[in-house]
Amino acid sequence: MSIAVLRTYISRHKEEYAAKFNLKNKFQNEVQDEMQVTNLEKCQGELRASIVLEALAASGLRAIRYACEVDGIGQVLAIDKDKVCIEICKKNIILNGPATCSKVAAHLGDARVYMLTHPKEFDVVDLDPYGTPSIFLDSAVQSLVDGGLLMCTATDLAVLCGEDRDVCYSKYGSYPLKGKYCHEMALRILLACIESHANRYKRFIVPVLSVYMDYYIRVFVRVYTSPIAMKKTTLKLAYVYQCVACDSFHLQRIGRATTKVREKVRSELSSF
Known part of the structure; x- marks a missing residue:
């Protein structure tokens, strides 16, 4: 699954790059100055091969698979703080x-x-810890380039599904509810947590794929930088009101979009 998403991301990234730097074909009939044409050709450099960071690499199996099975990857960095794991990883490589x-x-x-000391350097960051990934999210969203892909796994599904609400709030900033939709809520809690960390740096996320499977959940999101879009985060969040007698529930959005009226228009309207 991760390899399929990674292949799709690299393919999509190439298309976005081609569309962004397709200036020569778009403006070749308008540009007459030879110096301007030369500058456009310089802007159309080749796309840099993607750099993938696998945090908590252990034996390095996933990092090796990425390098062997996915085209378009320039480098894969496998990081772990266990000396034994790194030695095994080097042997496997x-x-x-x-x-x-x-x-x-x-x-x-x-x-x-490592992620904090390499801001906006990686195209893809893979987080697959044992338990909650919350302690890695702040540094992960900072290490990604604009439009980079974050692949994140959470194995503490019991906490996310409401077995211990206080622990869930301390880790993810949300109180889960027990219900038939608990697994979907677990995915949304993780997405909201990633979004909150990204918002601190004027960034926001766009979910690509969210999966619940067996004892864990895994989400794939792209991280973009935009102060204007970041302000619209509250439009994507809501409080859940669950009926205690049945499965009915109601969503109350945290924010809403409004159109500001200029002071001049306000004064004109007040004159009527």
């Missing part, structure tokens, strides 16, 4: 041949510190 060695690199260290 060597066992998979020189092609893998040229793409995959293993690093010993804390993934949070």
